[in-house]
Amino acid sequence: MYPFEWSHPVTKDSSMVKPLKRIAVTGAGGQIAYSLLFRLASGELLGKDQPIALHLIEIPEMVEALKGIVMELEDCADPLLREIRIGSDPYELFGGVHYAFLIGATPRGSGMERKDLLLENGVKFVEQGKALGEVASRDVLVLVVGNPCNTNCWIATKHAKGLSPRQFFAMTRLDQNRAKSLLAKKAGVGIQEISNVIVWGNHSALQMPDFLHAKIRGKPATEVITDRAWLEQKFVPEVEQRGAVVIAARGRSSAGSAAHAAIEAMQSLIFPTPAGSLISMAILSDGNPYGIAQDLIFSFPCISRGNGQVEIVPGLELDSFLREKLSLVEKELIEERGLVSHLNLQIREKHGRGPLSDHKRSPRYGT
Numbered sequence: 001m002y003p004f005e006w007s008h009p010v011t012k013d014s015s016m017v018k019p020l021k022r023i024a025v026t027g028a029g030g031q032i033a034y035s036l037l038f039r040l041a042s043g044e045l046l047g048k049d050q051p052i053a054l055h056l057i058e059i060p061e062m063v064e065a066l067k068g069i070v071m072e073l074e075d076c077a078d079p080l081l082r083e084i085r086i087g088s089d090p091y092e093l094f095g096g097v098h099y100a101f102l103i104g105a106t107p108r109g110s111g112m113e114r115k116d117l118l119l120e121n122g123v124k125f126v127e128q129g130k131a132l133g134e135v136a137s138r139d140v141l142v143l144v145v146g147n148p149c150n151t152n153c154w155i156a157t158k159h160a161k162g163l164s165p166r167q168f169f170a171m172t173r174l175d176q177n178r179a180k181s182l183l184a185k186k187a188g189v190g191i192q193e194i195s196n197v198i199v200w201g202n203h204s205a206l207q208m209p210d211f212l213h214a215k216i217r218g219k220p221a222t223e224v225i226t227d228r229a230w231l232e233q234k235f236v237p238e239v240e241q242r243g244a245v246v247i248a249a250r251g252r253s254s255a256g257s258a259a260h261a262a263i264e265a266m267q268s269l270i271f272p273t274p275a276g277s278l279i280s281m282a283i284l285s286d287g288n289p290y291g292i293a294q295d296l297i298f299s300f301p302c303i304s305r306g307n308g309q310v311e312i313v314p315g316l317e318l319d320s321f322l323r324e325k326l327s328l329v330e331k332e333l334i335e336e337r338g339l340v341s342h343l344n345l346q347i348r349e350k351h352g353r354g355p356l357s358d359h360k361r362s363p364r365y366g367t
């Protein structure tokens with residue numbers, strides 16, 4: 001029965017000559033995906049002349065529900081959307097994909113320790129990393145959104161044989177946008193007047209939204225907002241806690257803003273960063289110029305040269321406040337890495353089966 005496939009016959013429309021790009025979305029039945037899929041189908045990611053195929057991946061229990069989403073996508077009659085596949089086996093659904101949004105993850109339940117969450121979700125990213133390594137397009141770009149996204153991304157890089165870890169990114173764009181919006185509000189200027197807002201480290205409550213290098217109307221933010229106490233004691237914690245405050249108000253976690261950030265983040269990978277601008281991107285820390293430990297997925301000030309060629313921008317001066325915050329978030333990521341680095345062993349203990357590298361593909365993937 002699965003994977004279900006739907007395809008729209010290719011017309012002879014001369015504006016549609018570009019080859020199909022395949023976009024995978026995990027967690028496709030969840031709330032972020034519900035805000036994302038229709039925007040992808042309408043061409044917001046790749047442009048109005050780029051035909052696409054959507055590969056929608058869910059846990060087996062949710063695949064039936066995906067059929068409703070397929071119907072809604074059909075009902076949008078978007079001419080760019082040429083094909084939809086749904087299913088739960090990443091080895092099938094990641095086949096030939098050029099872009100992958102890894103959104104699917106289990107939320108932290110009550111009584112669940114951080115360690116349990118890391119283990120629960122880590123298993124999914126072991127298998128998804130392997131599947132991407134086996135069947136995705138060799139130039140696939142992978143954006144990990146599902147939490148804990150930095151460490152999930154790190155896990156996926158370790159299992160994606162045949163792909164470079166430089167093809168994997170974790171999303172800190174929502175944090176960057178939150179910080180940008182808050183600075184604009186405080187300074188009483190339009191969003192377009194704010195630039196170079198960087199969030200360092202982890203997508204967690206220890207992230208470091210950087211006000212030192214942010215600019216307002218081209219001037220350092222600290223020259224426009226001179227109240228350093230506000231920057232350190234209000235701005236930083238407000239950005240760090242924004243996700244929790246949204247949950248408290250809405251009863252659910254950020255979805256529309258997360259989908260928006262996911263589109264912007266993937267666009268930042270695909271297209272070059274405009275001259276003079278910086279983006280936040282959590283990438284492999286190896287060789288970084290800021291003395292952060294190697295082999296972490298850490299958010300840095302970056303530029304993109306396009307096609308996933310992302311470089312860390314060197315030379316930003318760090319004061320003692322920033323340094324101290326960076327060392328805390330670095331420690332957190334090292335701890336997370338330590339908790340999951342024996343994941344195969346823990347999976348065997350928890351699930352009573354051999355390491356995933358040995359076991360056959362499970363049809364109950366993701367449960």
Ligand code: NAX
Pocket residue numbers: 026027028029030031032033057058059062103104105106107124144145146147148149171172173174175203243253254255258365366367
């Ligand atoms: P939902 O619970 O609405 O949807 C998640 C979906 O993922 C569910 O339908 C579930 O069945 C599916 N899923 C679980 N395991 C899967 C697997 N192995 N393969 C495929 N699908 C799987 O959550 P939603 O609000 O959409 O959030 C998704 C993830 O994004 C969560 O981990 C959330 O914490 C994270 N977020 C990350 C953000 C970021 O900036 N990096 C911000 C927003 C969000 O909090």
